[in-house]
Amino acid sequence: MTIVDSSVCGMRAPGECWSVPRWSQTVAPPPADYSNCTPLHAQPVFLHDDAINDRLAIWQGDITSLRVDAITNTTDETLTESNEVSDRIMQVAGPDLKEEIILRAHECRTGEVVVTPGFGLQCRHVIHTVCPKYVLKYHTAAESSLHNCYKNVLHAAGSLGARSLALCVLNTQRRNFPPDVAAHVALRTIRRYLEGNAQPQLVVVAAGAVDASLLGAVAPLYFPRSAREQDAARWRLREAGGRAGEPLHHDRRIRIIHNPHEHPHRDAEDDASLYDEDAAAEAAAAFARACAPDTQRLLAPPTRQYVDRRLLDDHDQYERLLRRAKSEDLSEVSGIGCLYQSGVDRLGRPVVVFIGKWFPIGDIDLEKALLYLIKLLDPIVRGDYVIAYFHTLASSANHPPFSWLKEVYTVLPYKYKKNLKAFYIVHPTFWTKMMTWWFTTFMAPAIKAKVHSLPGVEYLYSVMPRDQLEVPAFVTEYDMTINGLHYFQPDTTST
Numbered sequence: 001m002t003i004v005d006s007s008v009c010g011m012r013a014p015g016e017c018w019s020v021p022r023w024s025q026t027v028a029p030p031p032a033d034y035s036n037c038t039p040l041h042a043q044p045v046f047l048h049d050d051a052i053n054d055r056l057a058i059w060q061g062d063i064t065s066l067r068v069d070a071i072t073n074t075t076d077e078t079l080t081e082s083n084e085v086s087d088r089i090m091q092v093a094g095p096d097l098k099e100e101i102i103l104r105a106h107e108c109r110t111g112e113v114v115v116t117p118g119f120g121l122q123c124r125h126v127i128h129t130v131c132p133k134y135v136l137k138y139h140t141a142a143e144s145s146l147h148n149c150y151k152n153v154l155h156a157a158g159s160l161g162a163r164s165l166a167l168c169v170l171n172t173q174r175r176n177f178p179p180d181v182a183a184h185v186a187l188r189t190i191r192r193y194l195e196g197n198a199q200p201q202l203v204v205v206a207a208g209a210v211d212a213s214l215l216g217a218v219a220p221l222y223f224p225r226s227a228r229e230q231d232a233a234r235w236r237l238r239e240a241g242g243r244a245g246e247p248l249h250h251d252r253r254i255r256i257i258h259n260p261h262e263h264p265h266r267d268a269e270d271d272a273s274l275y276d277e278d279a280a281a282e283a284a285a286a287f288a289r290a291c292a293p294d295t296q297r298l299l300a301p302p303t304r305q306y307v308d309r310r311l312l313d314d315h316d317q318y319e320r321l322l323r324r325a326k327s328e329d330l331s332e333v334s335g336i337g338c339l340y341q342s343g344v345d346r347l348g349r350p351v352v353v354f355i356g357k358w359f360p361i362g363d364i365d366l367e368k369a370l371l372y373l374i375k376l377l378d379p380i381v382r383g384d385y386v387i388a389y390f391h392t393l394a395s396s397a398n399h400p401p402f403s404w405l406k407e408v409y410t411v412l413p414y415k416y417k418k419n420l421k422a423f424y425i426v427h428p429t430f431w432t433k434m435m436t437w438w439f440t441t442f443m444a445p446a447i448k449a450k451v452h453s454l455p456g457v458e459y460l461y462s463v464m465p466r467d468q469l470e471v472p473a474f475v476t477e478y479d480m481t482i483n484g485l486h487y488f489q490p491d492t493t494s495t
Helices: 084-093 095-103 136-159 179-196 209-222 227-236 268-272 277-290 293-299 304-327 366-377 402-411 414-419 430-443 445-450 457-462 473-483
Strands: 056-060 070-075 113-117 125-130 164-168 202-207 339-344 350-355 385-390 420-426 451-454
Touching (some): 056 209, 070 084, 095 113, 113 136, 125 136, 136 179, 179 202, 179 209, 304 366, 414 420, 420 445, 420 457, 430 445, 430 451, 445 451
Parallel strands (some): 056 202, 070 125, 350 385, 385 420, 420 451
Antiparallel strands (some): 113 125, 339 350
């Protein structure tokens, strides 16, 4: 097998990506004889092209050891998932990458990408993406989302001007993706992208032993190395995909017939007319009209007039609460000292501190607590801001009722959620983790990716200067008892 001379690129091995054997240099096994079977495709779908095959490499090894322009990380919405690939990337990149993620409150939706610097890695960029979970009932959506992951990673690498890209296998075990299905989606998407784009010049798919073997077995269908392999793919390739390699699921078309028990013999032109989105919408509207009035209100989509009226009512309610907050005496809440602004973080965003232990649920008027919250936050939330909640030594007497949390979230307008860039929970307990999961999953999904549980105060110092964070002494004392003094830096300016 031929090895490309790494000196051509002016970089040193080992780890030099340009010395990784290309797919065009691998030896193809003798093709099987399919002459007795009917092919699935009349003509070859993916043609033999040495130029494209020379831009692909399937490589078994540690992705962080490759010297490339960009590598890929498979993670979750908060970029903090722990898996074999992400853990290794975080370890080699060093604390700067974790600080970048926390400091800038990066978040990523399924199928999308986020780009960060490589820091301690041998690459300039890390392209993070979130693989979907695979549920058999919704497999079509999962396959389409996985295709978007690979497509968006490739386009991001091209936009960055990356000449070389190391792609990890994006589907982790916890995502339950069938490995063979994922391999087809990955290679089909890569092939279509390389056909239409010049950058990156080299895509290295880095995988473990099992995934590398599977990719090597599937690759001839999309990257045939000879005319015979190209022709043999006509019998083995089941899904050709769309122009960009996206999965095509013809069974998802809606078919509407006048009589479900009738099976008319129609020609192709008449059969195509069975799919009619307008007819489907009309049928749904007729069904809604036939229902009882209460059911109609549930089925029918909200009108623009209803949405505008609801927004206006919410705005009026908030304005009334704001006027009350500015006029009423709230000293009984402000005097507790459980909620206050404490400087700014490293990006200049105001930091709002909430001390859970000092929030006496049984001895405080929760309505006035809401008014004080509005009075304090209204001028702050006009721009970006962050919240640091300290659950240190809090007990059940400090846990706010869920009904009150729901009311607060409902009353506060959109700017509160939009401009909140991070919500840090320091010293979380099992109760806070469960409540946070439940609340952000079912009540406040818009802020789910912004919530971060931190085991110690020192983690906050990576996102905000020490002199900007004012917390009670019991917080730091408790923190030192559980985390030690490894983060404590004594003042050496005085004698």
